[in-house]
Amino acid sequence: MKKLNKYILIVTSFLLVFSCETTELNLRDDPNFITTNQANVDAFLISIQEDFVRQLEGDADFDPNDNWQSGRTQGDGLSLFGTQLTRLTASTLSRQYATNFLASDSDDEWINAYQGILADIRAMTPLAEANGQTRHLAIAQFIEAYVMTAMVDFYGDIPYTEAIDPANLNPAPDSGASIYEAALTLLDNAIVNFGNDVTAEPATIFFYGDDYDKWIKAANTLKMRLYNQRRLVDPNAFANIMAIINSGDYISTTADDFQFNWPGTSPSQPDTRHPRYGINYTATGAQDYMSNWLMNQMDTSSDPRIRYYFYRQSGTVPGSTGNPPNEETLACSLTSAPMHYVTGGFTFCYLDNGYWGRDHHDDAGDPPSNFLRTTFGVYPAGGKFDDDRFTTDPDNAGVAAGSGGNGAGITPLLTASWVDFMQAEMAMVNGDPAAARTFMSAGITKSIAKVQSFNR
Structure with missing residues (x-):
């Protein structure tokens, strides 16, 4: 029995030594996650699109497969902050604006915007460029423009040009004006890329499918919104908006509305309900x-x-x-x-x-x-x-x-009714209340018709 135990001990020792010599102990990449050289452009684009809509609408169950971190309230998302501040939903955590939101309440939004969306776009872009997948690029450029300007609208000056650099743990903020300008350039590039020939179409598109004419309308509509939001400091804003309107290449009917349709098919992992x-x-x-x-x-x-x-x-x-x-x-x-x-x-x-x-x-x-x-x-x-x-x-x-x-x-x-309301605002600013009333009425009519079309 003693001899048997001795042999077992010797064999076990050899196995341990052999295992140590053949096991890679200098791994630098987490084996649980894909690395850039293993990445699939379509997989990146799917993640970017989902994180995009959750950046705005949030997450009901803090699904472990996304970038959400369970912040101040269930759901989170920029829309929640906006609706509470504008009384569209009740704000119930404090009687003072100054204490209703804590700095940590926005952790989800910052993590998702930078570690999720922007990091994935930066990793996907060279792969898509090398493969000639210009429509993958176009969708990513549109989403980057939308998300980063929304972050500016909520937080002001934020990191952008120095962001997503692992060697820089304290990136300097860019001015909101410069990020708006960069977003307009991104949208112009997206419009070109939507019209380019491609080697391969995106496998999964959550918005519009492969109707790239509608994507171009959405890009122009987002440009209109950005021009309108900076019109007080941009003397050319009104002319740029009118140029888009005169082209007719923007969201003008409900059929062209840019929206995410929640499937509602699963309550968990992932939760696909609103x-x-x-x-x-x-x-x-x-x-x-x-x-x-x-x-x-x-x-x-x-x-x-x-x-x-x-x-x-x-x-x-x-x-x-x-x-x-x-x-x-x-x-x-x-x-x-x-x-x-x-x-x-x-x-x-x-x-x-x-x-x-x-x-x-x-x-x-x-x-x-x-x-x-x-x-x-x-x-x-x-x-x-x-x-x-x-x-x-x-x-x-x-x-x-x-x-x-x-x-x-x-x-x-981005919806056709919102475009009407935007035009009503511009008409009022330009001293034309009659036109403003017409646009306002058109927007309300479109909104009512859209809402009432929902299945009861």
Whole structure:
């Protein structure tokens, strides 16, 4: 037995020595990730496109396959910040703008923009150029222009020319003006590349498919938006916008709208539902609060889009006309409106007709109203159409996962109605209120028609 143990020990020692001599101990590349020389241009483009839409719309479940890091709230994305700041959704974390958002709240957006989108574009570009894959390049150039100017709009001066350099851990910020100028150049290059001959088409395109005429319209429309946003410091902005309008090569009909269509086919790994659906159509009820201000504006003006935008779980709200207050589900229903609300004619705490939301910057916590509060409807989140069937209806599944449109919503990125509103703004600036009214009416008409076309 002792001899057997001795032989086993000797053989094991030889195996260990041999393993050490033949195992590569100087690996510099993580074997769990592809390296640049192994990369596939199509795989890069798929990642760039997904991260692009999540940069704006966020992520419902913090899927491990993307670059999101689970920041201040579920979902994140630049759109969430924008809608809260403009009262399109309720901002509920603080009563002060200065403390409502922390510096770390934007970690997701910075990580995704730089370590995700921009890093992938920088790695993909030389490969696509070497292969003559100019339409891969064009899509990447368009996305880079969109994302980096959006980052400027939210954060001001940001790193760009020195970004994505592993040797530089403290890149200097570029001016927002210079990034806008670089974006316009990117869009001009993208327009050329969309029209060039290619050796191979992209295998997967999430927007427009292979209709590159629409891509060119989207690029020109983004140029229009950038010119309009810098018109106060660019004396040529109006002329440049008019040149695009006169060409007719921009998004002018809803059929050309640039949007991401969420498939709504999987709840995890990856979650392909609209993020706001994934967060609010759950076994524990709705998580977000809708904006009392916006719901009141739409309800009191009989806006036909309201039942598409919002889904009411209850036909009544505590404290509203004819309904008793309820301290447990809506504590503010027991209090009187502050005098400045009364004198200013502002809504306070509750609305009539079952529109149960939250006032701007009401940080009163999260009471057990998840199965009572109003949430996202069928447009654009792919939720439920509001047909007056509340949670009291035994045949109504409420906000259960899978109900309504199952998250097969959209993320609009550039639309024909927005172009009309942009032209209305320019008309007002140029002293033509009649033209502004015409464009505004056209934009509203397009928006209503688009919203009402959504499957109930």
